[in-house]
Each structure stands twice: as structure tokens, then as C-alpha cells.
Amino acid sequence: MNLLRLIARPMLAATFVMDGVDSVIRPEGHAEKFRKVVPALEQAGVPAALYADPKMLARVSGAVTAVSGLMLATGRRPRSAALTLALVNVPLTLLNNPVWAARGGEERKRYLSGLVRGASLGGGLLVAAADLAGKPSWGWRLANARKERAAARPVTARVKARYAD
Structure with missing residues (x-):
């Protein structure tokens, strides 16, 4: 593993590990954000079984995020871990930054900034998922x-x- 991968992967993974652990330990705040989008999910026809228990969903999502982040940081199956994080990142970014629900210019600006930040992290994760580390x-x-x-x-x-x- 070269020096760039040794430093960059843990840096990229750190935010996901921290957020995942927080979601497992304190799911209430994460579940509350999720509850705000339940009406939109109902309108979209998503089965109720997928969002019936927001706390459990927050914990499961946090565990997947934390484990995948640790795998990416330590170099264990880094491509699979990065792809998993990229797939989990999309709905979490949308959930945490509901630009469509903003009630003012400042709130919209904050949500848009978070959305762009999430998209940037997703792009970094996709680059990490495509990194072959010199192997064909x-x-x-x-x-x-x-x-x-x-x-x-x-x-x-x-x-x-x-x-x-």
C-alpha cells in the first residue's frame, strides 16, 4: 500500500465511522430526521415494513456505515467497503439535507451546502471503490x-x- 492510500483512506472513512457509531449509540436524533421523510416515502409507495421502526433502521444503517468505514480505513476489502458507503451515502445525504423542505434562504443554503458535501464524499467513495491499487x-x-x-x-x-x- 502506498503512502497516499495509507493516509487518504482513513481520512475519507473517519466521518462515516464517527457518524455510524453515533447512530448506533444514540439513534434518537437520526430516527427523528428519518421520521420527517416518512410521508414522502408513503407517497412513493415504499412498503411500510421498511420504515416501521426508525430507531432500528438508524442503528442498522449506523452499524453498516461504521463497519464499512473501518474496513475502508484499515484496507480490508476497501473497494467493497467504499462502494457500500457510497450506496448508503446517497439516501443519508438526501435525508439529512432536505432542500425541498427548506423554509428560508439561510436554511436552504445550509441544506444545499450539506447536499454538495455529501455528493463530494460520494464522489470520493466512488473513486476509492474504483481504485485497483495497482492490480488489474x-x-x-x-x-x-x-x-x-x-x-x-x-x-x-x-x-x-x-x-x-
């Missing part, structure tokens, strides 16, 4: 294996023909 991607590995097998077929056929007699 699975797509390249698969294509290379196919090419190698195709190149080996004529040789294999000649060897088989030679010793088949």
Missing part, C-alpha cells in the same frame, strides 16, 4: 485468461495429436 481489474483478468487459453489451444492440440498415436 477482474474484467482485464478474465479477458487475459481467455486470450491465453485461445493462444494455448493450437499448442495443446499439436501435443495431443503427437502423443495420441
Whole structure:
């Protein structure tokens, strides 16, 4: 692992670990934010079972966020952890920054700032999810294996023909 990854991954993950732990320990504040968007979810036709217990949802979301953040920070499955955080980040950013519900210019400005901050973190997480750390991607590995097998077929056929007699 190079120095940049050693420093950047924990820096990116820190906010998610802190927020996740806070959500697990003190879910009330997080659940209250969630309760504000329940009417919108009902209108959208989201099944009630998905938002019936906001505290439990806050705890589960916090646990996923904290564990994924720790995985990213420590370099354990960092691509999967970053992708998980990016996927969790989208609804949480929208939930925490309801620009559409702003009642004034200052509140709208604050929500918009939070929305842009969340989008920036999401972009950083997507970059981290795409970071191959110098290793080739699975797509390249698969294509290379196919090419190698195709190149080996004529040789294999000649060897088989030679010793088949």
C-alpha cells in the first residue's frame, strides 16, 4: 500500500465511522430526521415494513456505515467497503439535507451546502471503490485468461495429436 492510500483512506472513512457509531449509540436524533421523510416515502409507495421502526433502521444503517468505514480505513476489502458507503451515502445525504423542505434562504443554503458535501464524499467513495491499487481489474483478468487459453489451444492440440498415436 502506498503512502497516499495509507493516509487518504482513513481520512475519507473517519466521518462515516464517527457518524455510524453515533447512530448506533444514540439513534434518537437520526430516527427523528428519518421520521420527517416518512410521508414522502408513503407517497412513493415504499412498503411500510421498511420504515416501521426508525430507531432500528438508524442503528442498522449506523452499524453498516461504521463497519464499512473501518474496513475502508484499515484496507480490508476497501473497494467493497467504499462502494457500500457510497450506496448508503446517497439516501443519508438526501435525508439529512432536505432542500425541498427548506423554509428560508439561510436554511436552504445550509441544506444545499450539506447536499454538495455529501455528493463530494460520494464522489470520493466512488473513486476509492474504483481504485485497483495497482492490480488489474477482474474484467482485464478474465479477458487475459481467455486470450491465453485461445493462444494455448493450437499448442495443446499439436501435443495431443503427437502423443495420441
